[in-house]
Amino acid sequence: MRPYSGMRILALCLLAFPPFAVAAPLETQLPADWRPVAREIFAELIQIDTTHEKGSTAAAQAIARRLRAAGFPDADLTLAGPLLHKQNLVARLRGMGKAKAVIYIAHLDVVAAKREDWSLDPFTFTEKDGYFYGRGTSDMKGDVSALVATLIRLRKEGFQPDRDIVVAFTDDEEAGGDANGASWLLKNRPKLIEAGFVINPDDGGGEIRKGRRVLFDFQTSQKVYLSFRLEATDRGGHSSIPHAGNPIHRLAAALGRIGAFEFPILLSETTRGYFAAVATQESGPLAADLAALGREPLDLAVAARVAAANDVLAAMMRTTCVPTELAGGHAENALPQMARATINCRILPQESPEEVESILRRLIGEPGISLTRLNEPMHSPPSSLDPQVVEPLTRVMKEMFSGVRLVPVLSTGASDSVFFLAAGIPTYGISGTFGDIDDVRAHGRDERVGVVDFYDSVEFVYRFLKELTGGKVRGAASGPGR
Numbered sequence: 001m002r003p004y005s006g007m008r009i010l011a012l013c014l015l016a017f018p019p020f021a022v023a024a025p026l027e028t029q030l031p032a033d034w035r036p037v038a039r040e041i042f043a044e045l046i047q048i049d050t051t052h053e054k055g056s057t058a059a060a061q062a063i064a065r066r067l068r069a070a071g072f073p074d075a076d077l078t079l080a081g082p083l084l085h086k087q088n089l090v091a092r093l094r095g096m097g098k099a100k101a102v103i104y105i106a107h108l109d110v111v112a113a114k115r116e117d118w119s120l121d122p123f124t125f126t127e128k129d130g131y132f133y134g135r136g137t138s139d140m141k142g143d144v145s146a147l148v149a150t151l152i153r154l155r156k157e158g159f160q161p162d163r164d165i166v167v168a169f170t171d172d173e174e175a176g177g178d179a180n181g182a183s184w185l186l187k188n189r190p191k192l193i194e195a196g197f198v199i200n201p202d203d204g205g206g207e208i209r210k211g212r213r214v215l216f217d218f219q220t221s222q223k224v225y226l227s228f229r230l231e232a233t234d235r236g237g238h239s240s241i242p243h244a245g246n247p248i249h250r251l252a253a254a255l256g257r258i259g260a261f262e263f264p265i266l267l268s269e270t271t272r273g274y275f276a277a278v279a280t281q282e283s284g285p286l287a288a289d290l291a292a293l294g295r296e297p298l299d300l301a302v303a304a305r306v307a308a309a310n311d312v313l314a315a316m317m318r319t320t321c322v323p324t325e326l327a328g329g330h331a332e333n334a335l336p337q338m339a340r341a342t343i344n345c346r347i348l349p350q351e352s353p354e355e356v357e358s359i360l361r362r363l364i365g366e367p368g369i370s371l372t373r374l375n376e377p378m379h380s381p382p383s384s385l386d387p388q389v390v391e392p393l394t395r396v397m398k399e400m401f402s403g404v405r406l407v408p409v410l411s412t413g414a415s416d417s418v419f420f421l422a423a424g425i426p427t428y429g430i431s432g433t434f435g436d437i438d439d440v441r442a443h444g445r446d447e448r449v450g451v452v453d454f455y456d457s458v459e460f461v462y463r464f465l466k467e468l469t470g471g472k473v474r475g476a477a478s479g480p481g482r
């Protein structure tokens with residue numbers, strides 16, 4: 001879901017010279033002998049078209065072949081999915097069983113791309129001017145390749161993690177629906193992906209601004225999506241003889257009350273941490289206000305000031321419900337028999353959809369307007385800033401991206417993480433890939449990732465997974481071999 005993930009929020013703030021920033025490096029930290037391995041995997045995956053129609057089976061099989069060749073037994077490579085062309089691959093690196101598995105989820109599918117819309121062929125892997133180009137380079141076959149290369153590297157080293165490391169390479173994140181791999185695996189193969197916590201590199205990631213590595217987004221929670229239909233009806237009649245109860249009037253009045261209502265400001269561990277981090281990137285009164293929001297207790301006057309200054313920051317502070325569609329009436333000269341509106345709510349993870357619904361009912365204020373849910377909300381409680389994740393992450397950040405600040409993020413959108421959050425499994429959006437926040441090309445034309453950024457992301461996943469699962473290295477650390 002890249003384009004909306006990690007908020008990429010600072011693109012909307014006014015950064016001049018961020019004090020926490022380091023120039024993007026020219027040399028990668030990935031050891032030289034692993035670069036061709038990662039590149040070859042990446043090239044192969046970009047050249048396999050995994051758009052919705054084609055499905056991701058060919059890519060899942062290509063990954064399985066590589067892992068099998070690296071020594072993964074067939075029993076630890078499971079291909080499963082709802083349709084022949086929509087198979088997911090679940091790969092397991094066995095550990096010592098000291099804790100529940102850590103699961104990485106990574107989607108293989110990509111958004112459609114037309115040759116004529118691009119300056120290069122989207123399904124040809126191209127290296128040019130310090131970038132790798134191709135559909136999926138940033139969303140998210142780079143992260144997928146980093147995971148494949150890391151599984152191979154850990155296996156070749158004989159690394160034994162303290163718990164199983166499981167990677168679910170899934171289909172149909174972009175298109176959603178019944179074939180969504182994350183949702184399908186949870187429903188149909190729950191044992192296979194039983195986890196202590198989940199990491200989803202589709203969310204989060206490093207932010208480059210003006211050629212400098214600035215922040216590292218770490219997504220811990222998502223807002224909950226819930227839409228409602230409001231419908232007012234009446235017997236209608238000739239417009240020359242109006243009567244009371246015109247549904248357009250009644251619906252408009254109800255929408256007016258909903259529009260005037262503001263849900264209460266509620267901050268969490270994540271949003272406080274986020275505001276504190278953003279404060280360091282700002283100057284003047286806004287910096288002071290953001291810093292104040294980073295501390296408890298909440299100062300409502302400060303929050304109101306910040307919310308008024310920036311819509312994105314406002315959306316992180318409260319639940320929102322906005323009308324998005326409107327219809328009504330059937331003829332210019334007839335009294336309407338029906339008026340209808342859609343309200344789309346984005347609910348803070350610490351609030352309940354039932355509470356939001358009852359507030360809407362109260363605002364509607366009359367039984368003659370029906371309120372119906374258009375979807376069932378996936379309740380997604382925020383993941384806590386668990387030290388077993390935050391500490392290893394901080395250590396690797398310090399080693400690899402020293403000077404870049406780690407920022408917890410609440411996403412106002414939703415990704416595959418929502419299925420795991422709804423199942424009560426803590427889920428974190430963490431990606432080692434840095435990207436330019438002023439040039440986001442995921443889902444767009446000439447999608448690309450920096451060559452150094454890609455290789456660094458491969459090294460990041462390797463170090464982070466090792467730190468997370470602090471097992472022992474058996475045998476000498478080695479190169480990829482033949």
Ligand SMILES: [Zn+2]
Pocket residue numbers: 001002107139140173202
């Ligand atoms: Zn994505």
